[in-house]
Amino acid sequence: MPIPGGHRGDRREVRVESEALDVARLAAMDSREATRLLQRVRAAALTGRRSTVVPRKEIGESWRRALHSGLDPDGGNHTGILPTAEVERRRRHSPFTDVLPVLRDALVSVADAAQHIMVVSDAEGRVLWREGHASVLRLADTLGFEVGADWSEPAVGTNGVGTPLVTGRPVQVFSAEHFVSAHHTWTCAGAPVVDPRDGRLIGVVDVSGPLATMHPATLSFVTSVTRLAAAELRAQHLLALERLRAVAAPVLCRVGGRALAVDANGWVAAVTGMPPRDRLAVPKSAVSGRVWLPSLGMCTVEPLPGGRLVQAVDGTRDAPAARALRVVLDLSRPRHCSVTVSGDAGSWAQELSPRHAELLFVLALHREGRSAAQLAQDIFADPTRTVTVRAEMSRLRRRLAEVLAHRPYRFGEDVRVEVIRPDRAADLLPGSSSPAVGKARERQP
Numbered sequence: 507m508p509i510p511g512g513h514r515g516d517r518r519e520v521r522v523e524s525e526a527l528d529v530a531r532l533a534a535m536d537s538r539e540a541t542r543l544l545q546r547v548r549a550a551a552l553t554g555r556r557s558t559v560v561p562r563k564e565i566g567e568s569w570r571r572a573l574h575s576g577l578d579p580d581g582g583n584h585t586g587i588l589p590t591a592e593v594e595r596r597r598r599h600s601p602f603t604d605v606l607p608v609l610r611d612a613l614v615s616v617a618d619a620a621q622h623i624m625v626v627s628d629a630e631g632r633v634l635w636r637e638g639h640a641s642v643l644r645l646a647d648t649l650g651f652e653v654g655a656d657w658s659e660p661a662v663g664t665n666g667v668g669t670p671l672v673t674g675r676p677v678q679v680f681s682a683e684h685f686v687s688a689h690h691t692w693t694c695a696g697a698p699v700v701d702p703r704d705g706r707l708i709g710v711v712d713v714s715g716p717l718a719t720m721h722p723a724t725l726s727f728v729t730s731v732t733r734l735a736a737a738e739l740r741a742q743h744l745l746a747l748e749r750l751r752a753v754a755a756p757v758l759c760r761v762g763g764r765a766l767a768v769d770a771n772g773w774v775a776a777v778t779g780m781p782p783r784d785r786l787a788v789p790k791s792a793v794s795g796r797v798w799l800p801s802l803g804m805c806t807v808e809p810l811p812g813g814r815l816v817q818a819v820d821g822t823r824d825a826p827a828a829r830a831l832r833v834v835l836d837l838s839r840p841r842h843c844s845v846t847v848s849g850d851a852g853s854w855a856q857e858l859s860p861r862h863a864e865l866l867f868v869l870a871l872h873r874e875g876r877s878a879a880q881l882a883q884d885i886f887a888d889p890t891r892t893v894t895v896r897a898e899m900s901r902l903r904r905r906l907a908e909v910l911a912h913r914p915y916r917f918g919e920d921v922r923v924e925v926i927r928p929d930r931a932a933d934l935l936p937g938s939s940s941p942a943v944g945k946a947r948e949r950q951p
Contacts, residue, residue: 527562541690541717544682552579564673565683568664571672571932572685577663580687585661588632588654597634601701601708602626604742605735606635609711612731614638622715622724625651625696627667629707629841631658642715649689651714662686666694666712672840674698674707674860674937676732678725681717693720697732702740704771705859707841711735743773750775750812757815764802764818767810775813786816787856787905800847800854800908833909833917835866836926840936847909860937861885862902865895867935868942870925875916884942 527547543559550557551569560566572579588596597603606626613624614637623638623646633655636643646652650662659668663685669677676697682690696712711732713724747769754767754776764779772788787801796819798804804819831849843863846855858866868884869876876884878892878899885895903910909921917923928934931950935943 527559541681544680545690548579548682561683564669564675564677565664565679567936568659568669568672569685571659571936572663574930574932575660577660577685579663579685585650585656587652590654593632593634593654596628596632600628600634601703601739602628602634602699602735605738608735608738609731610637612734613711613713613728616727617713617715620715620721621719622713625667625712625714626709627657627671627712628709629671631656631661631668631671631710633657633667634709639715645716646714649692662689665689666696666714667710670696670698670710670712671707672936676725676729678722680720691717693717695725695728697725697729699732699735702736703743703769703773704857706857746812747773747775750810753811754813754815757810761815761817763820766816767813768816769813780818783904785904787854788814788816789854798849798854800906801904803908831920832922832924834924834926835863835870837863837867837935838926838928840928840933843935845906847906849908856905860935861898863935864938864940864943865898865902867925867946868940869910869915869917870923871942871946873917873923875911875914877914881915885940887941 527544544561547557547559547561548569549555551561551566552573561569602609609624609626616622617624617638621639621642623636623642625633626635627633633651633653636646636651636653651657656662657665657667659665659672662668664679665684666677666679669679676695678693678695680693684690684692692714693716694712694714696710698710699708700706701708711728713728750767750769758765758767758776758778761778765777766774766780766783766786767776768774768786768788772786774783774786777783786799788799788807789797794807794809796804797807799816802816802818806817806819808815808817832847834846834848836844836846843858843860844855845858845866846853848854864885865881868881872880878895879889881895881899882891883889885891899910899912899915903912909918910916911918927950931947934947934950938944
């Protein structure tokens with residue numbers, strides 16, 4: 507194509523625009539044709555060649571993580587199987603145990619009819635339950651996709667169990683979008699489940715089967731079912747809070763001052779002497795006695811059936827002993843980010859949701875503070891999303907009242923802040939699409 511204003515001898519570089527694949531396009535293609543296209547895209551990505559067709563964003567990012575980890579894309583990558591006793595132990599302690607009937611009713615019969623299987627993993631990517639079509643179960647055995655197997659992304663690369671665990675979002679993986687070539691005959695759709703009681707990722711629900719059975723609506727179906735499971739966990743939690751409220755009511759009538767009855771995860775069942783609140787950040791261990799909480803100052807904690815009684819010690823809310831002196835934001839474990847606050851009165855630690863980890867990380871980068879609009883730009887690339895930012899920061903400040911200031915949002919001037927990053931830049935909040943986090947990954951050596 508001639509270049510306007512150019513000369514015959516000019517040598518200009520013509521930029522070729524790349525086209526990203528999408529689920530609808532793949533589903534509309536013949537399965538063999540889709541596999542061949544994806545294999546070409548994968549080969550170009552693994553060798554660093556330019557291509558006019560590029561993988562979907564979440565798939566390309568997953569491939570890069572697998573390459574950085576040194577995983578063999580053409581190896582079997584089968585991992586050790588957990589002993590039966592360990593699988594049973596994990597099942598007993600898994601919140602999924604309480605919602606398995608919901609998952610089975612919604613998924614297993616449909617998966618069986620569609621020649622798929624339902625797979626449920628824990629937060630480490632270990633397969634705990636697997637049900638569905640008998641012939642597909644046998645096929646899954648040949649891939650090492652069996653109960654007790656490790657299907658985390660570091661173990662087997664891009665897949666419908668491990669990749670949602672990293673990103674925290676539902677993911678559908680077709681054929682050669684799997685990093686390991688042995689899985690290219692397979693398709694899977696997995697959605698992560700967060701326990702509403704403590705905000706922790708408890709695992710993934712996945713529907714998998716042969717490539718010829720893939721359908722673009724599978725991911726939406728699986729995601730809807732995981733929401734039903736989370737709603738069931740929430741309903742069970744509300745019943746437990748009602749029971750705690752009945753136990754705590756006569757106790758709160760007798761005590762004076764500011765006091766709350768909370769469950770093991772800090773959800774408030776009843777309160778006296780202070781405005782109502784939904785949740786109090788408390789230590790995970792069942793501690794009794796005096797404890798310092800960043801949101802209340804010095805408190806006494808006593809056990810209650812199904813929870814704890816927390817009483818604020820009057821007169822210490824603004825005392826020097828209650829000042830926060832140091833904050834450690836630990837991002838070294840991607841799925842278990844935490845914040846530790848310490849001072850003259852002791853220390854306190856709390857695990858963080860991915861969004862709260864993002865916000866605290868950005869504030870650690872900008873000690874001068876950020877407005878709601880600036881944080882919205884940092885997190886969402888959209889300065890108009892101030893309502894969401896203010897709501898999240900309000901939740902954070904209820905937990906970290908001694909640490910965070912506002913107007914602008916910032917760490918207190920006297921607070922020393924330390925950020926512990928993962929060794930690899932790709933592991934810095936890997937599920938985050940925040941522009942600020944992306945820039946930090948690029949700058950990390």
